[in-house]
Amino acid sequence: MNSFTEENYLKAIFKLSLGSNKDVSTNAIAEQLDTRASSVTDMIKKLSDKKLVKHVKYKGVSLTGSGKKIAVSIVRSHRLWEVFLAEKLHFKWDEVHEFAEELEHIKSDELTERLDAFLGFPKHDPHGDPIPDKEGNINRHKDITVANLKLNEKGVIVGVKDHSKSYLKYLERLDLILGTEIEVKDVVDFDLSITLSVNETFSVSISNQASKNLIVKKLK
Amino acid sequence: MNSFTEENYLKAIFKLSLGSNKDVSTNAIAEQLDTRASSVTDMIKKLSDKKLVKHVKYKGVSLTGSGKKIAVSIVRSHRLWEVFLAEKLHFKWDEVHEFAEELEHIKSDELTERLDAFLGFPKHDPHGDPIPDKEGNINRHKDITVANLKLNEKGVIVGVKDHSKSYLKYLERLDLILGTEIEVKDVVDFDLSITLSVNETFSVSISNQASKNLIVKKLK
DNA sequence: AACATTTTTTAGACTTGTCTAAAAAATGTT
DNA sequence: AACATTTTTTAGACAAGTCTAAAAAATGTT
Ligand SMILES: [Mn+2]
Ligand SMILES: [Mn+2]
Ligand SMILES: [Mn+2]
Ligand SMILES: [Mn+2]
Numbered sequence: 001m002n003s004f005t006e007e008n009y010l011k012a013i014f015k016l017s018l019g020s021n022k023d024v025s026t027n028a029i030a031e032q033l034d035t036r037a038s039s040v041t042d043m044i045k046k047l048s049d050k051k052l053v054k055h056v057k058y059k060g061v062s063l064t065g066s067g068k069k070i071a072v073s074i075v076r077s078h079r080l081w082e083v084f085l086a087e088k089l090h091f092k093w094d095e096v097h098e099f100a101e102e103l104e105h106i107k108s109d110e111l112t113e114r115l116d117a118f119l120g121f122p123k124h125d126p127h128g129d130p131i132p133d134k135e136g137n138i139n140r141h142k143d144i145t146v147a148n149l150k151l152n153e154k155g156v157i158v159g160v161k162d163h164s165k166s167y168l169k170y171l172e173r174l175d176l177i178l179g180t181e182i183e184v185k186d187v188v189d190f191d192l193s194i195t196l197s198v199n200e201t202f203s204v205s206i207s208n209q210a211s212k213n214l215i216v217k218k219l220k
Numbered sequence: 221m222n223s224f225t226e227e228n229y230l231k232a233i234f235k236l237s238l239g240s241n242k243d244v245s246t247n248a249i250a251e252q253l254d255t256r257a258s259s260v261t262d263m264i265k266k267l268s269d270k271k272l273v274k275h276v277k278y279k280g281v282s283l284t285g286s287g288k289k290i291a292v293s294i295v296r297s298h299r300l301w302e303v304f305l306a307e308k309l310h311f312k313w314d315e316v317h318e319f320a321e322e323l324e325h326i327k328s329d330e331l332t333e334r335l336d337a338f339l340g341f342p343k344h345d346p347h348g349d350p351i352p353d354k355e356g357n358i359n360r361h362k363d364i365t366v367a368n369l370k371l372n373e374k375g376v377i378v379g380v381k382d383h384s385k386s387y388l389k390y391l392e393r394l395d396l397i398l399g400t401e402i403e404v405k406d407v408v409d410f411d412l413s414i415t416l417s418v419n420e421t422f423s424v425s426i427s428n429q430a431s432k433n434l435i436v437k438k439l440k
Numbered sequence: 441a442a443c444a445t446t447t448t449t450t451a452g453a454c455t456t457g458t459c460t461a462a463a464a465a466a467t468g469t470t
Numbered sequence: 471a472a473c474a475t476t477t478t479t480t481a482g483a484c485a486a487g488t489c490t491a492a493a494a495a496a497t498g499t500t
Contacts, residue, residue, distance in 0.1 A: 003486080003487090005486085005487065025447080025448090026447075026448055026449085027446095027447065027448080035487095035488075035489095036488075036489065036490085037447075037448065037449085038448085038449070038450080038451095038488085038489070038490080038491095039487070039488055039489075040448090041448065041449055041450085042449095042486095042487075042488085043487080046486090046487095057448080057449075057495090058447080058448055058449075058494090058495055058496065059448095059496095088338055089331070089334040089335065089338055090334065091334070099326065099328065099331060102326045103323075103326060106319065106322045106323060108319065111309070111319060114309040114310065114311070115309065118308055118309055223456080223457090225456085225457065245477080245478090246477075246478055246479085247476095247477065247478080255457095255458075255459095256458075256459065256460085257477075257478065257479085258458085258459070258460080258461095258478085258479075258480080259457070259458055259459075260478090261478065261479055261480085262456095262457075262458085262479095263457080266456095266457095277465090277478080277479075278464090278465055278466065278477080278478055278479075279466095279478095441500100442499100442500090443498100443499085443500085444497100444498080444499075444500100445496100445497080445498070445499095446495105446496080446497070446498085447494100447495080447496070447497085448493105448494080448495070448496085449492105449493080449494070449495085450491105450492085450493070450494085451490105451491090451492080451493090452489100452490095452491090452492105453488100453489080453490085453491105454487105454488080454489075454490105455486100455487090455488080455489105456485100456486085456487095457484105457485095457486095458483100458484080458485085459482100459483080459484075459485105460481105460482090460483085460484105461480105461481090461482090461483105462479105462480085462481080462482105463478105463479080463480070463481090464477100464478080464479070464480085465476105465477080465478070465479085466475100466476080466477070466478085467474100467475080467476070467477085468473100468474080468475070468476085469472100469473085469474075469475090470471100470472090470473085470474100
């Protein structure tokens with residue numbers, strides 16, 4: 001069995017390897033987990049002994065097959081619990097993550113599968129992130145953001161790239177929640193801020209920083 | 221904040237103080253938590269520094285007001301999670317305890333209250349144990365067991381005193397589950413084994429060991 | 441290629457919770 | 471009351487995970 005701490009390292013390495021297929025650096029992990037590089041080196045040694053990561057000294061680290069399997073199963077459990085907390089216990093989307101960080105470590109395949117069934121096999125968590133299936137397959141949506149949309153193009157909000165409480169609360173205040181339909185009405189070339197029409201009911205202007213973290217599915 | 225370990229000690233002391241109001245012994249705690257007396261002494265020192273227990277050297281330990289409050293809130297959370305696991309995820313009553321041992325430590329009053337509401341404010345857990353209310357009040361049912369019933373007396377099963385997997389599975393196999401109506405049809409004076417009529421449909425014979433762990437509400 | 445900066449690893453220490461072995465106190469027995 | 475047994479505490483050690491400070495390796499710059 002792996003400790004909570006080991007699981008959190010595996011999850012961090014998994015997150016940092018998404019997208020690029022380069023090895024993950026010690027410092028990146030340290031920052032992700034808010035710890036020191038020396039602590040990371042120690043833990044990498046341990047995970048390496050357990051064959052959960054591959055490590056070349058001074059070069060970087062990557063997950064092995066079994067390491068990745070564990071990481072994905074934790075992500076799956078995390079996101080299912082987030083769905084439970086949001087849909088069943090009516091927590092807001094900026095509140096679910098902290099609880100899920102703890103719930104995810106209650107490891108039992110049986111528990112996860114039953115939770116999945118109870119929730120009706122959801123495909124996405126409250127932030128639009130895909131829930132890996134039992135076999136660990138993940139359907140990532142392509143990262144088209146509001147910032148990528150051109151004038152007069154339409155989209156539906158399907159996710160966020162920034163998961164911070166402040167960003168999520170800000171979006172909720174503007175009704176920019178999952179499923180919302182938006183249309184680009186104006187782009188200011190000076191600072192790339194964008195004015196959106198929301199659900200064809202009202203307009204709102206958001207910064208480039210905000211628009212490039214809001215994932216959409218383009219509507220024809 | 222208290223660690224999982226500290227919480228488990230508080231819970232153990234709470235359980236051991238139920239019924240009798242004598243102080244709890246170091247050895248009793250060690251046995252309950254499957255650890256050594258010396259470890260218990262160490263932890264008692266720590267909990268005592270935090271004013272969660274009162275300790276007189278060589279005499280024994282008891283919970284303070286705040287220690288008891290924490291212990292009860294963990295019991296509340298534990299039993300609510302057990303209800304969730306049994307009713308919503310359809311785990312059997314001999315399977316829920318282990319998961320609840322982990323879930324109970326996800327401490328957040330808000331989470332507990334929402335879970336309580338989601339479950340419809342249950343009064344008892346899947347083993348018939350009372351769920352403490354938000355203020356920590358517990359409605360213990362009085363301990364009348366099948367062994368206390370006289371010939372031809374009737375009762376409804378409302379709880380168990382032994383929570384072991386083997387006992388719970390055994391009872392389930394005999395359909396001696398919560399809510400079942402039973403009537404004492406025969407008592408063997410040699411070994412105190414009892415023959416029961418179950419739900420007025422069939423008969424079964426159980427040992428004294430089994431009958432004195434099965435809590436009933438007597439029916440007139 | 442030589443020097444400067446950044447990144448990573450090592451060395452050694454600290455905290456939490458555990459253990460064994462031994463000492464001290466309490467309890468039981470004659 | 472004296473001795474034996476049991477219970478509890480103390481002393482000292484260990485594993486997990488963390489930290490700071492310093493050494494080693496890699497990378498960047500002239
Ligand atoms: Mn999350
Ligand atoms: Mn999420
Ligand atoms: Mn239980
Ligand atoms: Mn129970």
